[in-house]
Amino acid sequence: EKGGYDHFMLKEIFEQPQTIYDCLRGRLDANAGTITMSGIDKFAEQLVNARRIVMVACGTSWHAGLVAEYIFEELCRTNVEVEYASEFRYRNPVVCEGDVIIAISQSGETADTLVAIETAKTNGAIIMGIVNVVGSSIARASHTGAYTHAGPEIGVASTKAFTAQLAVLTMIALKLGYKKGTLDQQRYLQLLKELESIPEKVAALLQNTEHIKRLAEKYKDSQDFLFLGRGYNFPVALEGALKLKEISYIHAEGYPAAEMKHGPIALVDETLPVVFIATKDSYHEKVISNMQEIKARKGKVIAVINEGDDLSASLADDVIVVPEADEIVAPMLSTVPLQLLAYYVGVAKGLDVDKPRNLAKSVTVE
Numbered sequence: 546e547k548g549g550y551d552h553f554m555l556k557e558i559f560e561q562p563q564t565i566y567d568c569l570r571g572r573l574d575a576n577a578g579t580i581t582m583s584g585i586d587k588f589a590e591q592l593v594n595a596r597r598i599v600m601v602a603c604g605t606s607w608h609a610g611l612v613a614e615y616i617f618e619e620l621c622r623t624n625v626e627v628e629y630a631s632e633f634r635y636r637n638p639v640v641c642e643g644d645v646i647i648a649i650s651q652s653g654e655t656a657d658t659l660v661a662i663e664t665a666k667t668n669g670a671i672i673m674g675i676v677n678v679v680g681s682s683i684a685r686a687s688h689t690g691a692y693t694h695a696g697p698e699i700g701v702a703s704t705k706a707f708t709a710q711l712a713v714l715t716m717i718a719l720k721l722g723y724k725k726g727t728l729d730q731q732r733y734l735q736l737l738k739e740l741e742s743i744p745e746k747v748a749a750l751l752q753n754t755e756h757i758k759r760l761a762e763k764y765k766d767s768q769d770f771l772f773l774g775r776g777y778n779f780p781v782a783l784e785g786a787l788k789l790k791e792i793s794y795i796h797a798e799g800y801p802a803a804e805m806k807h808g809p810i811a812l813v814d815e816t817l818p819v820v821f822i823a824t825k826d827s828y829h830e831k832v833i834s835n836m837q838e839i840k841a842r843k844g845k846v847i848a849v850i851n852e853g854d855d856l857s858a859s860l861a862d863d864v865i866v867v868p869e870a871d872e873i874v875a876p877m878l879s880t881v882p883l884q885l886l887a888y889y890v891g892v893a894k895g896l897d898v899d900k901p902r903n904l905a906k907s908v909t910v911e
């Protein structure tokens with residue numbers, strides 16, 4: 546049932562070209578310039594006119610919400626907030642008639658996310674569920690939504706569900722931005738093509754993973770890790786750190802790269818590996834200067850870069866190359882090597898990567 550892989554986590558990482566494709570299939574047609582999502586079409590008017598959108602989720606799904614915040618604000622010019630479901634539900638949040646709440650959940654059973662949307666519903670919000678498990682509690686409690694179609698995710702660490710969440714949320718943002726007029730036709734069509742090409746780019750980067758295995762061997766005895774990124778790749782840094790913590794039990798922190806000067810830089814010495822997500826995007830030059838700051842303090846830089854980026858490569862002790870893509874869709878690529886890094890470190894340490902200690906696949910208690 547693991548399809549020849551040693552663990553479900555590895556199988557699920559390698560399934561991503563297919564799961565992202567399945568998620569786009571029947572919805573995205575780049576040639577026709579259309580995205581068909583009946584659950585979104587039904588509420589298109591309310592979504593386009595929403596005063597604000599609030600994403601509620603936990604863990605990895607919360608990271609998907611953070612990426613979506615950047616995408617929605619850019620393409621739809623709507624105010625977006627991203628909330629930990631557990632904080633949102635307990636703090637008497639201000640929810641108004643017509644607010645749109647997007648609940649993101651792989652399992653559809655996370656207790657805090659479920660209660661958060663039930664509370665918001667009683668205040669007149671429109672609830673949209675971005676859920677993987679069909680017919681789950683969150684799917685049923687939502688007014689509308691879109692399934693991620695990633696198939697069953699068995700590994701406790703969420704991998705393929707995350708990239709499918711990003712694919713669905715990107716499609717929704719593209720639809721709404723285009724309908725609203727905040728996204729012009731040329732950019733819309735270009736992004737449809739970019740999104741459509743993601744499955745083959747993920748497949749390409751999965752073709753050679755030996756170097757990530759070697760990196761895992763090299764750094765597996767580190768005490769701590771720092772993950773840094775900016776913009777669309779800031780949440781990817783958080784996700785890389787969460788994966789490593791869960792699977793390898795190494796302490797890891799994700800941070801916006803510019804924020805490190807405000808504290809975490811004190812941690813940097815020659816023993817600290819710092820993973821930079823440094824793909825070519827509008828933040829690239831800034832990320833490079835952050836890399837220089839880490840190098841100057843003798844940190845070990847592991848950089849996720851695009852091919853031909855000699856400048857970043859020259860600053861890094863180790864590089865992981867991912868295919869180039871528009872910054873809006875790039876997180877679906879830059880996340881994958883970080884999933885693999887966590888996996889291989891966990892395996893190198895002899896840990897049970899599919900069932901890390903103290904964790905449950907779905908957290909149905911608050």
Ligand code: M6R
Binds near residue numbers: 654704907
């Ligand atoms: O099923 P959900 O997406 O609602 O689960 C949310 C979190 O519990 C989940 O993402 C958790 O953080 C994973 N272990 C991350 O790998």
